[in-house]
Amino acid sequence: SAVISQKPSxxxxxxxxxLTIQCQVDSQVTMMFWYRQQPGxxxxxxxxxxxxxxxxxxxxxxxxxxPISRPNLTFSTLTVSNMSPExxxxxxxxxxxxxxxxxxxxGQGTRLTVV
Amino acid sequence: xxxxxxxxxxxxxxxxxxHLPCNHSTISGTDYIHWYRQLPSQGPEYVIHxxxxxxxxxxxxxxxxxxxxxxTLILHRATLRDAAVYYCILRDRRGGGSxxxxxxxxxxxxxxxx
Numbered sequence: 001s002a003v004i005s006q007k008p009s010x011x012x013x014x015x016x017x018x019l020t021i022q023c024q025v026d027s028q029v030t031m032m033f034w035y036r037q038q039p040g041x042x043x044x045x046x047x048x049x050x051x052x053x054x055x056x057x058x059x060x061x062x063x064x065x066x067p068i069s070r071p072n073l074t075f076s077t078l079t080v081s082n083m084s085p086e087x088x089x090x091x092x093x094x095x096x097x098x099x100x101x102x103x104x105x106x107g108q109g110t111r112l113t114v115v
Numbered sequence: 116x117x118x119x120x121x122x123x124x125x126x127x128x129x130x131x132x133x134h135l136p137c138n139h140s141t142i143s144g145t146d147y148i149h150w151y152r153q154l155p156s157q158g159p160e161y162v163i164h165x166x167x168x169x170x171x172x173x174x175x176x177x178x179x180x181x182x183x184x185x186x187t188l189i190l191h192r193a194t195l196r197d198a199a200v201y202y203c204i205l206r207d208r209r210g211g212g213s214x215x216x217x218x219x220x221x222x223x224x225x226x227x228x229x
Contacts, residue, residue: 004158033216033217035219042200042202042219042220042221042222043159043217043219044219045216045217045218048216092158092159094158094217103161103164104151104159104161104217105161106158106159106160107158108157108158109157109158
């Protein structure tokens with residue numbers, strides 16, 4: 001299993017500013033994922049962050065808007081840059097153990113409101 | 116990506132069994148069937164997964180059709196705590212390709228009545 005701690009749990013930010021979300025895992029994992037869940041919607045994958053390589057972004061998401069760091073096997077950050085009200089969402093970190101088709105573990109999420 | 120179809124919502128009474136259906140007619144031979152659920156204000160949590168045979172764990176059972184084009188998640192005795200959105204997801208067992216990622220659909224919102 002894996003226990004994920006996300007910080008902050010929630011924040012209210014001014015438009016035009018940036019917020020960095022931290023994801024700490026209690027064990028070493030190769031694969032980490034960042035998701036966005038817009039109000040009333042399902043989860044959408046933003047990017048896959050593997051240690052030692054550049055993050056891989058999904059269609060519709062770009063590095064300039066959502067830069068990701070992955071300095072080691074237990075930690076990652078996602079920055080939401082130059083925020084607008086449309087970025088108001090829940091952002092979730094997820095990890096998977098290093099075996100194919102095992103369960104994924106999710107953080108509690110960061111509820112971001114941009115005003 | 117292989118797609119799944121689930122009812123938007125279902126309702127159940129407490130302590131009764133719940134059968135949550137999922138159709139995946141385009142499933143490939145290398146796809147596992149995964150189920151996750153998301154309780155209110157929480158991140159998703161893993162429920163169960165299987166390939167061909169029915170599977171049981173402490174949370175639920177997964178019944179997979181013989182042709183694998185559909186599956187059913189079974190909660191044997193629903194509790195109020197089981198009220199959540201349930202997601203049925205196909206994943207490529209080879210660990211690569213576009214189906215390896217968890218792609219969440221809209222899921223089924225399960226309401227449990229006391």
